[in-house]
Amino acid sequence: MTITPARRDRTGALSPGEVARAAVTAALCSAIAVTTVALPFAFGLTILGVVPMALLARRERMRVVVATVVAASILTFLGVGLGGPCVIAVCAYMGVLIGRLQRRGEGILTTLTAFAVSLAASTVFAVALTGLLTALADLRHLVLDAITVYTGGLASVMSAIPGLGTAGAAIAPFTETLIENWQIVVITASMLGTSAMAAIGWWTLKRLPDHETATVRLEPDNADEGAGPIAPTPLVMHAVRYRYPGADHDALGPLTATIDRGERVAVTGANGSGKTTLLRLLAGQKPTGGTIGRAGAVGLGRCGGTAIVMQHPESQVLGTRVADDVIWGLPADVDVDIDDILDQVGMAGFGDRDTTALSGGELQRLAIGAALARRPQLLVADEITSMVDQPGREELLRTLREVTERYDTALVHITHYDTEASAADRTITLPGARPRGEHPQEFSTLPNTPVTDAAPGDPSTRSVVLELRSVGYEYGLGTPWQSSALRDITFSVHQGDGLLIHGLNGSGKSTLAWIMAGLTEPTSGQCLLAGAPVADQVGKVALSFQAARLQAMGNTVATEIAETAGLDFDDQTRIGEAVGSVGLDASLLHRPIRHLSGGQIRRVVLAGLLARRPRVLILDEPLAGLDSTSTHELLRLLTRLRHDGLTIVVISHDFSGLEALCTRALHLRHGDLTTPMVNNQEGQPR
Numbered sequence: 001m002t003i004t005p006a007r008r009d010r011t012g013a014l015s016p017g018e019v020a021r022a023a024v025t026a027a028l029c030s031a032i033a034v035t036t037v038a039l040p041f042a043f044g045l046t047i048l049g050v051v052p053m054a055l056l057a058r059r060e061r062m063r064v065v066v067a068t069v070v071a072a073s074i075l076t077f078l079g080v081g082l083g084g085p086c087v088i089a090v091c092a093y094m095g096v097l098i099g100r101l102q103r104r105g106e107g108i109l110t111t112l113t114a115f116a117v118s119l120a121a122s123t124v125f126a127v128a129l130t131g132l133l134t135a136l137a138d139l140r141h142l143v144l145d146a147i148t149v150y151t152g153g154l155a156s157v158m159s160a161i162p163g164l165g166t167a168g169a170a171i172a173p174f175t176e177t178l179i180e181n182w183q184i185v186v187i188t189a190s191m192l193g194t195s196a197m198a199a200i201g202w203w204t205l206k207r208l209p210d211h212e213t214a215t216v217r218l219e220p221d222n223a224d225e226g227a228g229p230i231a232p233t234p235l236v237m238h239a240v241r242y243r244y245p246g247a248d249h250d251a252l253g254p255l256t257a258t259i260d261r262g263e264r265v266a267v268t269g270a271n272g273s274g275k276t277t278l279l280r281l282l283a284g285q286k287p288t289g290g291t292i293g294r295a296g297a298v299g300l301g302r303c304g305g306t307a308i309v310m311q312h313p314e315s316q317v318l319g320t321r322v323a324d325d326v327i328w329g330l331p332a333d334v335d336v337d338i339d340d341i342l343d344q345v346g347m348a349g350f351g352d353r354d355t356t357a358l359s360g361g362e363l364q365r366l367a368i369g370a371a372l373a374r375r376p377q378l379l380v381a382d383e384i385t386s387m388v389d390q391p392g393r394e395e396l397l398r399t400l401r402e403v404t405e406r407y408d409t410a411l412v413h414i415t416h417y418d419t420e421a422s423a424a425d426r427t428i429t430l431p432g433a434r435p436r437g438e439h440p441q442e443f444s445t446l447p448n449t450p451v452t453d454a455a456p457g458d459p460s461t462r463s464v465v466l467e468l469r470s471v472g473y474e475y476g477l478g479t480p481w482q483s484s485a486l487r488d489i490t491f492s493v494h495q496g497d498g499l500l501i502h503g504l505n506g507s508g509k510s511t512l513a514w515i516m517a518g519l520t521e522p523t524s525g526q527c528l529l530a531g532a533p534v535a536d537q538v539g540k541v542a543l544s545f546q547a548a549r550l551q552a553m554g555n556t557v558a559t560e561i562a563e564t565a566g567l568d569f570d571d572q573t574r575i576g577e578a579v580g581s582v583g584l585d586a587s588l589l590h591r592p593i594r595h596l597s598g599g600q601i602r603r604v605v606l607a608g609l610l611a612r613r614p615r616v617l618i619l620d621e622p623l624a625g626l627d628s629t630s631t632h633e634l635l636r637l638l639t640r641l642r643h644d645g646l647t648i649v650v651i652s653h654d655f656s657g658l659e660a661l662c663t664r665a666l667h668l669r670h671g672d673l674t675t676p677m678v679n680n681q682e683g684q685p686r
Contacts, residue, residue, distance in 0.1 A: 018060060018061075018064045018067075019067070021056065021059075021060065021064065022056075022060075022064050022065075022067045022068040022071065023071065025052050025053065025056050025068045025072075026067075026068045026069075026071040026072040026075065027072075027075075028049075028052050029049040029052060029053060029068070029072045029088060029091055030072045030075040030076050030079070030084070030088075032045060032046070032048045032049040032087070032091070033046075033049060033072065033076045033080070033083075033084045033085075033087035033088050033091070034076055034079050034080050034084060036049075036083075036087050037076075037080040037081075037083040037084055037087060038080060046087055046090055046091060049087065049088070049090075049091035049095075050090075050091050050094045050095050050098070051095075052095070053065070053068070053091045053092050053094070053095025053096065053099070054094070054095040054096075054098040054099040055095075055099065056068060056095070056099065057095050057096045057098070057099025057100055058098075058099035058100070059099075062096075065092065065095075065096060068092075069088060069089075069092045072088045073085040073088050073089075076088055090125070093125070119191075123191060125191075126186065126187045126188075126191045127187070129186055130183055130186050130187055133182070133186065134183075140182075144179050144182060147175065147178075147179070148175060148179070151171050151172070151175045152171075152172065152175075154168075154171060155168040155169070155171040155172055156168070158171070229296045229297065230296055230297045230298075230299030230302060230304050230305045230377070231294065231295035231296025231297065231299075231377065232282075232294055232295070232296070232297070232298050232299060232305060232306045232376075232377050232378040232410075233259055233260060233261040233294070233295065233377050233378050233410045234258065234259065234260045234261055234294075234295055235258065235259040235282070235292065235293070235294050235295075235378070235410075236258050236292070236293040236294075237255055237256060237257050237258070237281075237290065237291075237292050237293075238256050238290055238291050238292075238293075239253070239254045239255075239256055239289065239290035239291070240252070240253050240254065240255045240256070240281065240287045240289065240290035240291070240292060241253030241254050241255075241287060241288055241289030241290055242274070242277050242280075242281060242285070242287050242288050242289070243288045243289075244592075244595045246592075247591075247595065250288075250289075251274050251277045251595070252274030252277040252278055252281070252430070253274070253287075253289065253290065254289070254290060255274075255278070255290075255428075255430070256290075257428055259282075259378070259410050259412060260410065261377060261408055261409075261410050262404055262405075262408040262409065262410060263404075263410050263411070263425050263426075264400075264401070264404055264410075264411045264413070264423075264424040264425045265410070265411065265412050265413070265424055265425065265426060265427070265428060266413050266414075266415060266420065266421035266422075266423075266424035266426070266427040266428070267412060267413065267414045267415070267427070267428045267429075267430065268414075268415060268416065268418075268421050268427060268428070268429050268430070269429055269430030269431065269627075270430075270627045270629065270630070271597045271599030271600055271626060271627050271630050272596070272597045272599070272600055273430040273431060273597075274430050275382070275414045275430060275597065276311075276382065276414075276597055278414075278430070279308065279380055279382050279412075279414065282306065282378065282380050282412060283298065283300055283306060283308055283380070284298040284300055284306070299376075299377075301329065301374070302374065303330070303331075303334060303374050303375060304374070304375060304376065304377055305374070305376055305377060305378070306376060306377070306378045306379075306380065307371035307372075307374050307376035307378070307379050307380070308371070308380050308382070309364075309367050309368050309371050309379070309380070309381045309382065309384050310367065310382055311382045311383040311384070311386065311549075311624075312547040312549055312550065313363040313364045313366065313367035314363060314547055314550060315549075315550075316367045316370070317355050317358075317363055317366055317367060317370075319355060320354060320355060320356070321351070321352060321353070321354065321355065322342070322347065322350045322351050322352070322353045322355060322358075322366055323338050323342075323351035323352065325355055325366055325370055326338050326341055326342070326366070326369050326370050326373050327370075327373060328370065330373065330374070336373045338351055338373075339351065341369045341372055341373050342369055344369065344372060344399050344402070344403075345365040345366070345368050345369040345372070345395075345396065345399055346365055346392060346395045346396070346399075347362065347365050347366065347369065350362070350366075354475075354476070354481055356475075357475045357476070357481075357483060357485075358506075359505045359506045359507075359509070359510060361392055361505025361506065361653070362505055362506055364384055364385075364396075365392070365396065367384075368381070368384060368396065368399070372399075372403060375407050375409075376407075376409055377407075377408075377409060377410065378409065378410045378412070379400070379403065379404075379409050379410070379411050379412070380412045380414070381400065381411065381412070381413045381414065382414045383414055383415060383416070383624070384396060384413075385397070385415070385417065385420065386416070386621070386624035390653070391504065392504070392505055397420060397423065400413065401423070411424075416626065416627050416628070462494040462495045462496060462497075463494065463495050464492045464493070464494055464495075465493055465494060465495050465497075465529065465530060465615060465616055465647050466492070466493040466516060466527075466528070466529055466534070466541070466616055466647065466649075467491075467492045467493070467526075467527075467528045467531075468489050468490055468491055468492075468515075468516070468525065468526070468527050468528075469490055469525050469526045469527075469528070470488050470489070470490055470524065470525035470526075471486060471488075471489040471490070471512075471515060471522045471524070471525035471526070471527055472484070472486050472487050472488060472489070472522060472523055472524035472525055473485045473486040473508075473511055473515065473520070473522050473523050473524075474523045474524075477523055484671055485508045485511045485671050486508045486511055486512060486515075486522070486671045487671050487672055488525070488672070488673075489512065489525070489673050490525075490673070491666060491673065493616070493647055493649060494647070495645065495647055496642060496643070496645050496646070496647060497642075497647050497648070497649075497663070497664070498639075498642045498648050498650070498661045498662040498663050498664075499648070499649045499650070499662060499664055499665070499666065500649075500650045500652065500658055500661075500662035500664070500665040500666070501513075501649065501650070501651050501652075501665070501666045501667075501668060502651075502652055502653060502665060502666075502667060502668070503653065503667055503668035503669055504653060504669070505653060506670075507668040507669055507670060507671065508668050508670075508671040509620070509651045509652075509653070509668055510546055510620055510651065512651070512668070513543060513618050513620045513649075513651045514543070515527050515534075516534065516541060516543075516616075516618055516649065517534070517538075517541045517542070517543035517618055518533075518534035518535040518536070518537060518538045518540075518541055519538065519543065521535045529541060529615065529616070530615075539612070539614075540614060540615050540616070541614060541615065541616040541617075541618060542609040542610075542612060542614035542616070542617050542618065543609075543618045543620065544602070544605055544606055544609060544617070544618065544619045544620060544622060545605070545620055546620040546621045546624070546651075548601045548602040548604075548605045549601050551605050552593050552601050552604060552605055554593060555592060555593065556589070556590050556591060556592055556593065557579060557584070557588050557589050557590070557591050557593065557596070557604050558572075558575050558579075558589040558590060560593060560604055560605070560608055561575050561578050561579060561604065561607050561608040561611060562575055562608075563608070564605070564608025564609060564611070564612065565578060565608045565609075565611030565612045566612065567611065572589075574611065575589065575611075576589065577611075578607040578608065578610065578611040579604070579607050581607060581610060581637065582603040582604070582606050582607045582610070582634070582637065583603060583630065583633050583634070583637075584600065584603055584604065584607070588600070599626045599627065599630055602622070602624070602626065603630070603634070606619075606622075606634075610641070614646075615647065616646075616647045616648075616649065617638075617641075617646060617647070617648050617649070618648075618649045618650075618651065619638075619648065619649070619650050619651065619652075620651040620652075621651065621652055621653075622634065622638075622650060622652070623635075623652070623657075631657065632657075635657060635658070635660065635661055638661050639660050639661045642661065648661065648662075650662055
């Protein structure tokens with residue numbers, strides 16, 4: 001999106017945004033100051049703190065700078081003593097001079113003024129430092145002794161290196177000469193150092209965009225913003241193709257289609273067919289073939305332009321409060337009825353909630369709300385219902401329909417659900433090229449034979465693998481924002497079990513999954529794996545995250561599987577077996593993760609987890625983003641693994657088709673375990 005900051009009132013108390021900017025700058029400068037004091041001969045790093053201070057001084061009013069300096073000084077004093085605030089003082093002094101001068105504009109006069117001021121500042125600093133060291137004898141001896149120790153260590157290292165012994169031996173007498181004339185050295189070094197910092201800071205700051213006129217762009221590389229006023233629709237695509245760099249085939253196309261204003265268009269296709277690539281093109285990415293014509297500029301993230309709601313909303317939520325995130329990046333003169341927006345997406349009363357405590361489905365609704373706040377002409381929704389329960393799904397679809405009617409917005413809805421596609425005015429089906437990267441029918445390790453529903457053996461004869469005893473979890477424990485996510489959860493999971501834990505969004509499912517995997521410790525009760533706390537055995541319970549893209553850390557498919565499974569990168573046989581076990585072809589092994597679809601990434605993550613041979617596999621919304629064929633084959637694989645003895649726990653709001661994999665179910669409702677059986681689409685107990 002494009003964020004255009006508005007001018008702020010220069011008087012009054014600090015706004016939340018100003019406090020946030022002061023806190024971030026203080027933290028950055030504190031880290032630089034601590035490093036400068038802790039490392040020998042690292043005073044030159046002070047320049048790294050001058051630039052953010054100068055940027056803050058150029059953009060903000062002085063009380064913001066003062067708040068930053070006070071906070072940073074306190075932090076550094078607690079960390080490294082008096083040296084920390086001294087470095088902060090230098091950064092602030094030089095930063096304010098540079099930043100305030102650049103607020104007056106550019107030109108030769110301003111540059112000459114900057115040079116004169118920096119020379120005067122360096123002189124003042126040099127005299128002040130010399131006077132301080134003269135008056136404080138103990139501090140002077142400490143500084144000079146430290147220099148002696150540092151140079152002595154450097155001399156010893158150089159003496160041990162062939163060819164540098166002579167230079168190392170000359171360091172000691174040279175250091176003695178400097179210490180004897182320390183006043184001249186301090187004045188000269190201070191003037192040269194501060195002048196250099198001022199010059200470098202001035203040069204760097206001139207190359208940063210001006211706060212009041214520039215925009216921060218988060219658009220795709222090689223983006224085509226279009227000409228004229230913002231008008232992303234009507235849009236005409238003719239023979240459009242797109243090929244990612246280094247790929248040997250097109251990820252999309254050729255595609256010819258039109259999107260008119262106010263039209264609802266569904267986009268369907270198998271995993272890897274190019275749906276996400278199409279989203280990038282609609283957002284302004286230039287095609288590698290064919291043409292895209294628009295009435296005007298794309299206006300990505302701007303009012304009346306193009307809004308994108310991603311499959312994984314975690315990457316879009318920026319505000320710490322729900323209400324702040326809805327209007328994040330909007331100009332101050334844009335009037336937004338936050339309560340109405342939240343009510344539209346089913347989050348009425350959530351305005352003051354902390355975004356870090358929201359469930360995946362709630363984050364998705366929030367991302368949609370932030371998009372609606374911009375009243376876009378084109379809204380692109382990428383699998384937005386995949387993480388939402390059935391009631392929420394129906395509510396979101398109803399909201400999308402109302403948006404197209406209320407704002408005359410064109411909607412492009414990327415979906416795997418036929419019922420959702422049928423509600424659109426028309427559907428674009430992308431054929432894709434599955435044979436290049438996926439098996440079209442069968443997962444490579446599974447025989448084409450039916451699977452029974454029975455679990456392996458009588459539960460009473462199988463050992464308990466995972467046990468939860470009165471588990472509870474409180475977010476923000478001990479703070480005014482404390483909220484309960486789980487209460488008194490007690491159940492056991494036996495070897496070879498297939499357990500479904502379901503419930504509406506916000507019921508605590510994902511929190512429970514992280515506790516069962518040992519990644520989060522309960523605030524009350526115990527979660528045990530084979531009788532010992534699972535938090536002490538991280539890795540033995542594998543967890544597939546709800547947002548698979550956030551879990552994939554490798555650059556390529558092969559590195560992701562190898563790193564997750566702990567395999568040797570040269571063990572191509574086992575890596576190939578792992579990728580084949582989830583229905584992906586070996587030709588994808590060297591494909592960058594960023595070039596995969598959401599469904600493909602989900603299976604790559606699963607391949608790495610299975611290759612670790614965990615005792616328990618927890619799958620948080622495993623079917624999200626998968627097409628029907630991939631869903632069927634993944635369930636066949638998981639069912640076969642369970643019958644071979646793997647214990648599987650599925651966390652999901654959607655339990656359609658999970659009957660063969662999960663022989664029993666637990667229902668969560670507002671953090672409480674209510675009943676072991678499910679009946680209807682809302683996930684209500686029998």
